[in-house]
Amino acid sequence: MNCVFRNALPFVTMGRVVKGFGRGSKELGIPTANFSEDVVEHLPKELDCGIYCGWAKVDSGPVYKMVMSIGWNPYYKNTKKSIETHILHEFKKDFYGSMLKVAILAYLRPEKNFSSLEELITAIKSDIQAADKLLEQPEYQIFKDNSFFQDKNGQNNKYINGHKT
Numbered sequence: 387m388n389c390v391f392r393n394a395l396p397f398v399t400m401g402r403v404v405k406g407f408g409r410g411s412k413e414l415g416i417p418t419a420n421f422s423e424d425v426v427e428h429l430p431k432e433l434d435c436g437i438y439c440g441w442a443k444v445d446s447g448p449v450y451k452m453v454m455s456i457g458w459n460p461y462y463k464n465t466k467k468s469i470e471t472h473i474l475h476e477f478k479k480d481f482y483g484s485m486l487k488v489a490i491l492a493y494l495r496p497e498k499n500f501s502s503l504e505e506l507i508t509a510i511k512s513d514i515q516a517a518d519k520l521l522e523q524p525e526y527q528i529f530k531d532n533s534f535f536q537d538k539n540g541q542n543n544k545y546i547n548g549h550k551t
């Protein structure tokens with residue numbers, strides 16, 4: 387069940403936001419938009435489990451910085467692999483069912499187990515700070531304007547996970 391392959395970055399994907407265990411906001415104070423299973427299934431084998439950062443866009447909204455967890459959440463001992471995105475923006479309301487587009491650009495660290503919830507929260511906050519700084523660099527900034535994030539009003543025949551890009 388372990389992920390053994392190293393990553394192939396940058397990688398873009400998209401899919402619907404579904405319900406997870408409801409721990410992100412309630413227990414951690416850090417909500418994560420969980421991707422539907424089809425997105426997890428279509429992830430290339432080369433993209434290893436771990437913590438990543440990049441850009442994210444919800445429906446036709448702006449492109450924001452994001453941090454992402456890919457894997458089994460060892461602290462919670464999940465039995466299903468998940469892909470969860472925390473967007474560095476305060477949203478006024480939830481966006482379950484929305485279309486989420488992400489560009490995964492940089493690998494930050496492997497996923498880890500922790501001896502307390504506080505340690506997990508501290509680690510995630512440190513990932514957020516690292517991502518915020520890293521994504522300011524010009525080589526990451528250029529991805530914000532990538533055509534993948536531009537609204538094409540259905541006038542495009544490229545598909546990712548069965549969704550028009």
Ligand SMILES: Cc1cc2nc3c(=O)[nH]c(=O)nc-3n(C[C@H](O)[C@H](O)[C@H](O)COP(=O)(O)O)c2cc1C
Nearest residue numbers: 406407408409410453455459460461472497498513
């Ligand atoms: C940036 C980031 C780093 C994370 N790192 C870890 C980790 O090292 N170990 C772990 O067990 N979970 C990690 N998580 C996952 C959290 O445990 C997960 O987001 C939380 O359980 C919420 O799950 P839920 O969306 O199903 O409610 C991380 C999440 C984020 C956003």
Ligand SMILES: Nc1ncnc2c1ncn2[C@@H]1O[C@H](COP(=O)(O)OP(=O)(O)O)[C@@H](O)[C@H]1O
Nearest residue numbers: 405406407408410411417418419473480481482
């Ligand atoms: N900044 C944000 N980043 C990600 N999701 C957010 C954010 N703000 C609000 N949300 C909402 O919170 C939900 C995730 O909360 P979470 O507690 O992780 O629950 P779940 O276990 O259902 O994923 C997302 O699906 C989204 O609708």
Ligand SMILES: [Mg+2]
Nearest residue numbers: 406410418419
């Ligand atoms: Mg979540």
